[in-house]
Amino acid sequence: MNIGLSLPDARARFPALVVAEAEPLEEAQLLTRLCDWCSRYTPLAALDGRDGLMLDISGVAHLFESEAALIEDCRARLASQGITVFIGAAGNPRAASALARFSQVKTAPEPLSDKVFVKLFHDLPLAALGLDEKTVADMARAGLRRIGDIALRPRSPITARFGFAPMARLDALKGLERSSIAPRFRPPDFCAERRFASPIQTVEAIEFQLRKLADNLVVLLERQAKGARRLELSLYRVDGEVRRIRIGASRPLNEARAIVRLIAGRLASPHEDAIDAGYGVDLMRLACLVAEPLAPSEAELERAHEAERALALAELLDCLSARLGARAVTRRELIDAHLPEQAEAAPSAMLGRARLRGEEPDKVVEAAPARPLRLFARPEPIEALAEVPDGPPLRFRWRRILHDVTAIEGPERIAAPWWRHADMPTRDYFRAEDSEGRRFWLYREGLWGRETMRPKWFVHGLFG
Amino acid sequence: MSPVGRAEGMARLRRVIARIEAESGPASERVVRRLPLVHAFDSALGGGLADDALHEIAPAKPQDGAAAMGFALALAAGFLNRRPASALFIGEGFAAEEWGALYGPGLVAHGLSLSRLVFVRAPDAALAFWAIEEALKCGAPAVVVGEIWSLKGYSLAASRRLLLAARKGKVPALLILASAYGQAERLSSAAETRFEIAAAPSARIPAAAGFDIPGPFACGARLIKSRLARAGPFVDADSPSKDGRSSKRPTDSPSEDGRPSGRPAVCDQRSRLQTHDVDRVIRLQWRSQDMTFKDMTFRDIGVDDQAISLPLAAASGDRSRAAARPRR
Numbered sequence: 001m002n003i004g005l006s007l008p009d010a011r012a013r014f015p016a017l018v019v020a021e022a023e024p025l026e027e028a029q030l031l032t033r034l035c036d037w038c039s040r041y042t043p044l045a046a047l048d049g050r051d052g053l054m055l056d057i058s059g060v061a062h063l064f065e066s067e068a069a070l071i072e073d074c075r076a077r078l079a080s081q082g083i084t085v086f087i088g089a090a091g092n093p094r095a096a097s098a099l100a101r102f103s104q105v106k107t108a109p110e111p112l113s114d115k116v117f118v119k120l121f122h123d124l125p126l127a128a129l130g131l132d133e134k135t136v137a138d139m140a141r142a143g144l145r146r147i148g149d150i151a152l153r154p155r156s157p158i159t160a161r162f163g164f165a166p167m168a169r170l171d172a173l174k175g176l177e178r179s180s181i182a183p184r185f186r187p188p189d190f191c192a193e194r195r196f197a198s199p200i201q202t203v204e205a206i207e208f209q210l211r212k213l214a215d216n217l218v219v220l221l222e223r224q225a226k227g228a229r230r231l232e233l234s235l236y237r238v239d240g241e242v243r244r245i246r247i248g249a250s251r252p253l254n255e256a257r258a259i260v261r262l263i264a265g266r267l268a269s270p271h272e273d274a275i276d277a278g279y280g281v282d283l284m285r286l287a288c289l290v291a292e293p294l295a296p297s298e299a300e301l302e303r304a305h306e307a308e309r310a311l312a313l314a315e316l317l318d319c320l321s322a323r324l325g326a327r328a329v330t331r332r333e334l335i336d337a338h339l340p341e342q343a344e345a346a347p348s349a350m351l352g353r354a355r356l357r358g359e360e361p362d363k364v365v366e367a368a369p370a371r372p373l374r375l376f377a378r379p380e381p382i383e384a385l386a387e388v389p390d391g392p393p394l395r396f397r398w399r400r401i402l403h404d405v406t407a408i409e410g411p412e413r414i415a416a417p418w419w420r421h422a423d424m425p426t427r428d429y430f431r432a433e434d435s436e437g438r439r440f441w442l443y444r445e446g447l448w449g450r451e452t453m454r455p456k457w458f459v460h461g462l463f464g
Numbered sequence: 465m466s467p468v469g470r471a472e473g474m475a476r477l478r479r480v481i482a483r484i485e486a487e488s489g490p491a492s493e494r495v496v497r498r499l500p501l502v503h504a505f506d507s508a509l510g511g512g513l514a515d516d517a518l519h520e521i522a523p524a525k526p527q528d529g530a531a532a533m534g535f536a537l538a539l540a541a542g543f544l545n546r547r548p549a550s551a552l553f554i555g556e557g558f559a560a561e562e563w564g565a566l567y568g569p570g571l572v573a574h575g576l577s578l579s580r581l582v583f584v585r586a587p588d589a590a591l592a593f594w595a596i597e598e599a600l601k602c603g604a605p606a607v608v609v610g611e612i613w614s615l616k617g618y619s620l621a622a623s624r625r626l627l628l629a630a631r632k633g634k635v636p637a638l639l640i641l642a643s644a645y646g647q648a649e650r651l652s653s654a655a656e657t658r659f660e661i662a663a664a665p666s667a668r669i670p671a672a673a674g675f676d677i678p679g680p681f682a683c684g685a686r687l688i689k690s691r692l693a694r695a696g697p698f699v700d701a702d703s704p705s706k707d708g709r710s711s712k713r714p715t716d717s718p719s720e721d722g723r724p725s726g727r728p729a730v731c732d733q734r735s736r737l738q739t740h741d742v743d744r745v746i747r748l749q750w751r752s753q754d755m756t757f758k759d760m761t762f763r764d765i766g767v768d769d770q771a772i773s774l775p776l777a778a779a780s781g782d783r784s785r786a787a788a789r790p791r792r
Contacts, residue, residue: 306549330583332566370570373570374564375564375570437663437665438530
């Protein structure tokens with residue numbers, strides 16, 4: 001049974017034949033998918049006609065110990081996916097294609113001696129040269145059926161009658177002419193990969209491996225003083241699927257952390273191409289598709305300069321802390337608390353530094369209530385005069401000076417957490433501006449009528 | 465490039481620079497980047513506040529300390545905006561007790577990023593000066609803000625030390641002299657500039673009922689000292705006519721709301737630095753969103769001021785300036 005046999009003939013030979021409609025589109029898709037899958041062996045994987053794949057395994061076979069082991073690995077993995085393949089290996093694409101499709105012997109030794117060439121190829125049909133059907137039929141009519149038939153004849157009559165193709169193909173088969181393949185993907189300039197004996201499935205494990213890949217890739221990039229502009233992470237799943245995540249960077253990246261952060265963001269996102277590890281991933285490859293030299297630009301130098309300054313700052317803080325005490329050199333952190341005096345913490349600058357590094361700048365919430373620049377540790381009592389007991393103050397006396405309120409905002413009611421300070425009165429805060437333009441943060445302690453009959457007034461802070 | 469390679473590159477460039485300087489003498493010209501404030505000050509400051517000098521800020525009255533701090537913090541935010549480094553606030557402990565400690569949520573609202581601020585509390589003025597000097601010399605901070613209460617130890621020599629440290633580290637120093645109210649004009653120091661800051665009514669937001677709502681930070685600022693400017697009656701640089709009318713032009717046109725538009729950041733001709741009126745109060749409003757000051761001197765701000773119309777203020781020359789000054 002061979003390709004080209006008509007259905008009735010085939011049925012006559014095998015009565016139990018299972019017949020399926022040809023679906024060229026899906027077959028092509030399957031082949032493309034297989035081609036992607038095969039890029040686990042080599043980055044140079046190409047489609048070969050409508051029914052074949054061509055892999056350039058030069059310099060790759062040793063990773064699998066030998067060519068034979070590579071072929072066996074490929075055959076076994078594809079068999080587990082339910083795909084039977086014929087694999088040929090030779091020193092050039094034409095010969096490999098011919099062996100895979102037409103020969104019983106599937107591997108040609110390299111280099112190829114004339115004697116072995118005669119033995120391997122002379123008996124193969126001319127179709128093994130990849131000539132079109134018409135040429136093959138024409139040559140068959142002239143009595144030329146096997147490769148040996150034209151290989152032993154003078155070239156010029158054959159070229160004169162059948163064109164340049166047969167002899168050119170023959171040269172290619174012998175490896176006398178350079179032939180190239182058109183890989184589906186441009187081979188990456190730099191790539192790092194990891195294979196796993198047992199497939200990994202969790203996103204955490206994938207991220208962990210990604211970090212190691214990024215470290216390896218950065219080492220490769222650094223050797224040539226380059227940075228990655230476009231990166232691709234390929235995840236080869238056990239079931240033959242290949243998932244790819246591509247990212248771009250606005251400047252050449254050569255820090256593993258930055259690379260991991262960009263890709264991990266995509267791994268975690270609930271995006272449509274988010275990672276579905278399926279039955280597990282047995283090979284991960286991180287490839288740098290586009291690399292650019294890391295020119296020591298002005299900005300680079302400036303960054304280096306700033307890094308030096310950051311070091312100088314650390315030394316300065318150590319020096320100040322040593323003389324003034326660690327408690328005297330602090331940073332400020334915002335705390336999500338309602339009581340104003342609890343809304344910030346002042347950790348020592350030496351403790352806080354590691355935690356604060358790389359943090360996002362504080363976001364200023366537009367609608368956030370105004371807060372003063374300075375806050376008194378102990379709110380200072382004032383005498384305030386209000387129109388009604390629960391209204392805003394009209395004037396107040398603080399530190400023996402009388403202030404007339406000319407503009408005011410409030411009240412902003414802040415109650416202490418009742419589960420902690422059950423008896424702490426509620427505060428009504430006002431932002432008041434006096435006639436000279438000084439702005440104060442005042443509050444009235446106690447809700448009139450409910451918590452107290454004589455609410456007390458305090459100034460808690462000063463605005464600029 | 466690896467960190468090691470980068471460091472080597474820097475070291476190599478430094479050697480090259482050292483060689484050039486050895487041949488042709490050190491770079492004698494002081495290269496200054498300036499932080500522009502508002503038009504009215506920039507002409508007297510030569511384009512703005514120098515980033516390697518000592519600038520003093522004094523409150524006009526005892527209770528204007530918060531306004532002075534607000535002004536200093538606004539300048540610090542401006543300097544921070546220009547360089548990806550931290551700012552140091554070094555305060556004498558007594559100032560914090562007297563006027564309250566700086567409050568994180570308020571600083572964020574003022575336009576500062578807390579992750580880039582370090583606060584140092586010194587027990588007395590001498591240690592505060594030491595800390596400020598150390599911080600300036602090391603060159604790491606983007607700006608150092610000092611708040612000093614006791615002025616006993618602050619002499620010409622002490623200020624000279626700070627100025628030299630600022631020059632060496634190329635870090636601007638903003639020194640708040642918290643107890644120097646009323647003495648700002650009598651102090652003698654090596655500082656490059658000195659401002660006197662008074663509280664000023666903010667640009668209020670009208671409310672539906674009752675009082676208006678106070679607006680963002682505003683203050684009245686007087687430039688008492690600028691080493692680049694000569695003191696004297698104010699004449700505008702762009703229109704050096706003796707006509708009093710022209711001197712008002714730049715500030716009341718709406719297109720120049722405090723931005724130094726179209727002028728070089730560094731004033732190149734000494735002659736262009738005009739004499740400066742030390743009595744002139746500029747009312748500034750701080751806009752933390754875009755980190756700029758807005759000059760409100762000749763704008764209607766409060767309900768009370770609406771009676772003064774702009775043409776009148778422009779026509780009446782010197783007297784209008786006196787009227788624009790906050791009551792003191």
